[in-house]
């Protein structure tokens with residue numbers, strides 16, 4: 001049976017944006033705490049510890065989302081084979097939402113690459 | 120000559136109607152206080168909300184009269200502050216949200232093909248909370264004791280030293296009381312949409328309105344808890360001096376702003392999304408074709424729901440946060456426009472591909488389109504950081520706000536009102552007053568608020584009671600004031616129009632708009648049971664797929680076309696595919712919701728009156744009524760499965776593995792978890808950023824007590840779920856183990872309460888915010904442990920008295936879930952209380 005015919009399939013609908021929310025909150029929190037703790041002044045390789053931490057957080061979320069999007073894409077054919085229309089519809093909406101969350105996460109986190117950090 | 124088959128069918132329909140009407144009816148008079156039927160409660164919510172709208176509208180007229188001329192003296196500065204604050208508060212909390220809730224409660228069962236909501240008594244309870252809390256807030260202005268700190272209640276202005284009067288307490292307690300009803304309605308809406316639909320109405324066949332309301336309800340569950348927490352903390356600071364927001368003693372006023380806007384920005388979308396749902400429902404009907412891009416619209420609404428939470432800080436652009444933080448929020452502000460655009464495209468495409476007719480509801484929707492485009496532009500302007508700093512706290516912001524709220528909510532709401540009024544009243548309009556009213560509203564609205572953008576750009580600040588002549592503000596203010604009276608005349612005309620329609624409208628058979636959804640498949644005005652039998656849905660527009668559906672349903676040819684043992688019944692289905700799952704037996708006429716709300720009113724009233732010794736009694740009384748409420752649902756024996764019609768046999772909900780009440784608890788705990796997360800956020804925020812930390816004398820917390828508390832909550836949190844597991848498996852030995860484990864969980868809860876009290880002896884909560892946040896964490900834990908204790912005892916009592924079993928397992932499952940949640944949050948709370956303040960500096 002397709003995942004999208006079961007109640008668990010509904011979680012797929014929100015999973016992408018839950019990851020986006022996590023990215024948003026963790027970036028915001030790490031940034032605020034990092035500034036308070038003076039991580040900006042600590043150099044690490046070509047950049048500061050704070051910027052590195054932010055970029056890592058950002059990249060992790062992007063990777064998780066990319067994986068989610070791929071998994072959804074793979075589940076699509078099975079959902080299409082169900083004779084009822086709903087699983088296919090949910091699968092499609094899930095894919096759209098996961099891709100949207102991926103783009104949203106890329107876009108929201110973009111400033112961590114170049115913006116001044118604690119000013 | 121009538122066909123004998125048709126005549127027989129009609130006779131059957133009339134017999135069935137009589138039988139159903141008898142059990143579902145709520146007679147007028149005193150029994151109305153016990154009413155729980157969703158049609159009655161939904162109508163009540165909407166009517167009460169409209170009364171609040173009129174009141175807040177009158178306050179707005181006072182404001183506009185005051186501002187019409189420079190140096191005017193209709194209102195003094197103190198009265199002005201009260202009037203503006205009350206206007207904003209009433210409009211947002213007592214008009215917009217409750218109106219939406221009422222609309223949802225009234226419409227959902229009818230849209231979904233059900234006879235009532237999942238928990239009729241819960242929404243009745245919510246209504247009383249709303250009425251009691253709301254009248255307190257509005258009533259205070261009559262006595263000149265209204266809140267005056269702005270609808271956003273910024274600290275420190277609203278703390279005791281700066282607002283010594285009772286006004287701020289009225290706001291905090293009254294609005295929190297009202298929010299109880301918002302949470303209740305949200306749980307109701309979510310469970311009803313997911314579980315109480317007609318069989319065959321899989322999620323992909325659900326009317327779009329239900330998707331919009333589902334997202335709205337989840338947003339309420341996510342957005343209101345931070346506000347509720349903030350209000351509780353601020354009230355505790357005002358009442359007992361715990362300094363959460365006092366910078367001198369380790370608090371931080373910014374904490375309030377965070378908590379408020381975590382709620383406040385989503386709030387705007389909570390208001391806007393259902394209004395968009397009205398458009399997505401009404402527009403396709405009058406475009407004479409199904410909406411284009413159903414699944415895209417669903418995805419867009421879910422996306423807006425999430426993205427709108429990413430914007431809270433945009434109201435704090437002027438508070439000196441680092442630029443990178445602001446960049447995150449600017450990014451999110453722009454993102455949220457994308458799904459909005461998707462919706463607009465779906466609407467435009469539907470119009471383009473259909474054959475639109477310009478009816479009165481459509482006229483309001485066109486008005487919405489105009490305002491939306493203009494308002495969206497100004498919104499993007501506000502989202503850009505440098506611009507915001509310029510117009511921050513001027514009338515530009517006031518104008519933008521009303522553009523969004525009146526354009527985005529009030530206009531579509533009137534469209535919905537005109538669209539569904541015939542459904543509720545059984546009458547169609549006869550006079551053409553509606554069109555005149557629309558043009559008055561449209562002209563008055565733009566005259567008032569389009570011009571007000573300009574007043575703002577000229578630099579006129581908001582929330583000032585008057586201004587000097589010669590600043591160039593005179594003319595635009597006068598125009599705005601004239602416009603607002605035109606606007607009011609328009610609203611008055613709508614009221615007249617509706618009154619005329621109710622009194623003198625012409626009646627019709629069915630479905631005057633040729634709509635396809637199920638609320639038009641019943642006689643109008645609707646009977647209290649909605650459908651004489653429930654349809655099997657196999658199409659998104661069931662009425663278009665089968666125009667004879669209403670007659671079939673009326674004759675009892677669907678599910679549950681019978682009355683058995685005087686019971687009120689509807690069906691529960693599986694979440695996604697809507698396969699019939701349970702027969703849901705509903706209550707009728709019950710005073711318990713009213714009594715429970717009154718008990719809660721004792722608590723809020725005592726807090727407001729400063730009778731702090733009485734307040735706990737109110738809480739205990741509420742728990743007593745909650746116990747009675749839960750007990751009244753129980754069956755004395757395991758009921759067998761029953762015939763549900765159309766050849767389906769189903770268990771009753773009390774004998775089901777997952778009755779709606781279990782899901783209700785899941786979603787309630789979701790809101791609770793968000794409240795807890797907000798509290799954790801507050802703790803971390805103060806510990807890491809507040810100025811006066813660390814405390815001169817940090818609290819001395821007994822580590823032994825901490826360990827006892829942690830072990831106790833963990834034991835309770837494991838014992839109760841294990842008991843539930845043993846209960847599900849059944850068997851004599853497991854029955855003994857189950858009772859023993861439940862008793863153990865209750866004993867562990869008691870031990871935890873004692874240990875928490877012991878820890879609290881080391882606190883001086885009024886001395887420093889460190890003590891205060893630890894106190895708040897402990898209080899959160901203690902309240903949950905107390906309820907867990909009651910839940911475990913309740914389950915045990917029901918089992919021993921034979922009112923619960925391995926089949927009728929809800930009481931045990933509730934105790935299990937609650938104790939599990941309490942164990943998990945309790946451990947986190949203890950860890951935060953003992954470790955966070957030191958670890959974060």
Ligand code: HEM
Nearest residue numbers: 176179182203204207210215269270517524581582583603
């Ligand atoms: C009926 C037409 C209305 C008029 C003429 C009107 C007028 C006004 C004016 C002039 C102010 C600002 C006064 C100041 O800042 O000095 C104001 C504030 C406000 N209005 Fe309205 N309003 C109307 C309807 C609404 C509606 C429908 C809502 C919400 C659903 C609403 C929500 C608010 C809020 C939240 C504030 C801010 C209150 C504060 O600053 O504490 N208004 N209104």
Ligand SMILES: [Cu+2]
Nearest residue numbers: 383384430434
């Ligand atoms: Cu906002």
